Amino acid sequence: SQQGEEDPQALSIQEGENATMNCSYKTSINNLQWYRQNSGRGLVHLILIRSNEREKHSGRLRVTLDTSKKSSSLLITASRAADTASYFCATDGNQGGKLIFGQGTELSVKP
Amino acid sequence: ETGVTQTPRHLVMGMTNKKSLKCEQHLGHNAMYWYKQSAKKPLELMFVYNFKEQTENNSVPSRFSPECPNSSHLFLHLHTLQPEDSALYLCASSQDYPSQETQYFGPGTRLLVL
Numbered sequence: 001s002q003q004g005e006e007d008p009q010a011l012s013i014q015e016g017e018n019a020t021m022n023c024s025y026k027t028s029i030n031n032l033q034w035y036r037q038n039s040g041r042g043l044v045h046l047i048l049i050r051s052n053e054r055e056k057h058s059g060r061l062r063v064t065l066d067t068s069k070k071s072s073s074l075l076i077t078a079s080r081a082a083d084t085a086s087y088f089c090a091t092d093g094n095q096g097g098k099l100i101f102g103q104g105t106e107l108s109v110k111p
Numbered sequence: 112e113t114g115v116t117q118t119p120r121h122l123v124m125g126m127t128n129k130k131s132l133k134c135e136q137h138l139g140h141n142a143m144y145w146y147k148q149s150a151k152k153p154l155e156l157m158f159v160y161n162f163k164e165q166t167e168n169n170s171v172p173s174r175f176s177p178e179c180p181n182s183s184h185l186f187l188h189l190h191t192l193q194p195e196d197s198a199l200y201l202c203a204s205s206q207d208y209p210s211q212e213t214q215y216f217g218p219g220t221r222l223l224v225l
Contacts, residue, residue: 030211042201042216043154044113088154097209098167101154 023089134202
């Protein structure tokens with residue numbers, strides 16, 4: 001079964017607004033990671049949150065993790081047109097070290 | 112730049128062709144990965160190499176043949192591919208495997224099989 005599932009599948013906002021993306025997973029995890037992918041390019045690691053952490057910040061990014069609900073959220077504050085990309089969560093779960101990626105959220109930030 | 116490079120960036124091939132994708136990482140990592148990314152589907156892990164040894168093969172058809180001559184280089188040899196193999200092929204590396212830590216991705220090779 002798919003480990004990470006992002007919600008919504010697509011999100012369109014205006015520059016300056018905040019963007020929130022959610023990720024749900026099914027099994028226990030050691031950590032959860034968020035990656036960004038610009039169109040047709042490779043994935044870039046954004047942030048890693050461990051299972052014993054509840055919140056983590058990096059610049060305009062804020063990630064929360066609720067292990068009781070098996071969910072995580074990624075908040076991008078004061079969005080910019082350059083934030084337009086697909087965002088993926090990835091978990092290790094019980095996969096023997098493999099990362100399992102969700103289908104991603106396509107974020108469009110309009111100037 | 113993530114420290115992982117891939118060539119070529121774009122490739123068009125016929126079903127009878129033989130081609131190879133190349134990946135190189137400059138991060139001193141021990142593990143390297145091949146992923147396939149098709150439209151509207153999650154990333155699919157294809158192969159994992161750790162210290163040049165293949166540790167994972169996710170039921171990938173034999174028309175895809177990986178090669179890892181050293182910890183810095185990874186190849187994916189392609190032959191008699193099908194149109195449904197058209198996708199973005201991503202290479203990644205991490206310090207070790209198994210690992211729950213960050214993976215570093217290359218820019219990918221966009222493959223079109225005619």
